[in-house]
Amino acid sequence: MSRSTTFSSEESPSDESHVLNHSHADIVLRSRDLHEFKVPKVYIIDSSPVLAELIRSHSQPPNTAIPTNSVTLLPVVSLTDSGAILISLLSFIIPVSPNLPSTAEECLELLWTAQKYEMDIVLTRIRDHVARENPPMIREENAFYVYSLAQQYGLRREANQAARLTLKVRMSIGDLEAAGKLDILSGALLHELWRYHQRVREYLAGDFTAFMTLGAGARINFRCIKLSSSDVPTWLNDYINSIAVNPSLFNLSEFHMALTRHAVPTACHLSRTCQSCAVMSCNTIDTFWKALSDVVQHSIENVSLNSGCPCYLI
Numbered sequence: 001m002s003r004s005t006t007f008s009s010e011e012s013p014s015d016e017s018h019v020l021n022h023s024h025a026d027i028v029l030r031s032r033d034l035h036e037f038k039v040p041k042v043y044i045i046d047s048s049p050v051l052a053e054l055i056r057s058h059s060q061p062p063n064t065a066i067p068t069n070s071v072t073l074l075p076v077v078s079l080t081d082s083g084a085i086l087i088s089l090l091s092f093i094i095p096v097s098p099n100l101p102s103t104a105e106e107c108l109e110l111l112w113t114a115q116k117y118e119m120d121i122v123l124t125r126i127r128d129h130v131a132r133e134n135p136p137m138i139r140e141e142n143a144f145y146v147y148s149l150a151q152q153y154g155l156r157r158e159a160n161q162a163a164r165l166t167l168k169v170r171m172s173i174g175d176l177e178a179a180g181k182l183d184i185l186s187g188a189l190l191h192e193l194w195r196y197h198q199r200v201r202e203y204l205a206g207d208f209t210a211f212m213t214l215g216a217g218a219r220i221n222f223r224c225i226k227l228s229s230s231d232v233p234t235w236l237n238d239y240i241n242s243i244a245v246n247p248s249l250f251n252l253s254e255f256h257m258a259l260t261r262h263a264v265p266t267a268c269h270l271s272r273t274c275q276s277c278a279v280m281s282c283n284t285i286d287t288f289w290k291a292l293s294d295v296v297q298h299s300i301e302n303v304s305l306n307s308g309c310p311c312y313l314i
Contacts, residue, residue, distance in 0.1 A: 020038065020094070022040055026075075027076075029044070029077055035083030038074060043093050047122055051117050054077060088106075089114060089122070093119075098126075100129055104145075104146055108153055111158065114126055115154070127157070138162050140165050144162070147166060147189070167200060171193075192305060197247070201247065208243070208295065212228075220232070225274045226274070247296075252289065
């Protein structure tokens with residue numbers, strides 16, 4: 001960043017929280033909350049055909065009737081975006097340090113703004129920085145909320161990423177209501193998410209059939225005391241089928257609970273314990289779990305939200 005370029009997004013009492021004064025500026029972008037950004041228009045025109053047309057057709061001469069923090073001597077283009085979003089967007093256009101917003105809501109708005117202005121390269125750059133955030137922008141605890149916002153903004157990639165994380169939650173009305181998820185989603189978005197879960201379950205069922213007859217599932221333990229018709233331990237067959245019905249059961253804890261119920265003796269079933277499965281090696285379990293994870297990942301990656309979904313742009 002050049003020393004003659006002032007770039008700040010810090011809060012300040014003087015209401016100068018968003019400032020960008022480029023030394024070679026030849027245009028001013030004014031936000032809806034009257035923050036002004038003096039920039040070289042070549043960066044803007046090269047980044048966005050939408051803004052390029054706007055600059056050509058709607059540039060205003062200086063207007064001292066509009067209050068500003070300094071005397072404006074350059075053509076002005078007024079935009080409907082907030083100063084906070086604009087300064088973040090500009091940080092991915094002008095050669096300065098990228099400045100991601102601090103909240104998921106603002107990050108999604110930033111992505112939508114770049115998409116709205118048809119800034120394909122900028123959009124890719126923002127997504128690359130978002131992907132390297134730690135903790136991630138989209139997490140299990142905010143997946144339903146991000147899914148709803150991403151759908152409203154028409155951000156298909158983020159909506160799909162969030163939808164995949166919702167697979168870790170049971171989709172029954174009772175479970176969703178208890179977790180407070182029904183207050184987050186509209187009826188239309190909830191219906192689409194339910195259909196997405198249904199398609200994932202259908203893919204899982206088909207892929208699991210091949211996995212259990214031809215893949216690692218068919219080779220895990222021939223010595224189990226109770227095998228299915230495919231020569232797979234019945235407890236394992238039942239567990240995998242349960243994932244196809246409820247993908248939230250796909251985790252190592254549920255797997256080990258299923259194994260324990262089968263292999264560990266109980267007061268009622270001392271004679272039905274399986275010593276072979278009880279002494280299954282960690283290496284065998286790890287190999288199987290990796291193979292199963294690959295199948296689940298493959299199934300999920302083959303399913304996306306319908307392109308014709310109801311998306312309500314803000």
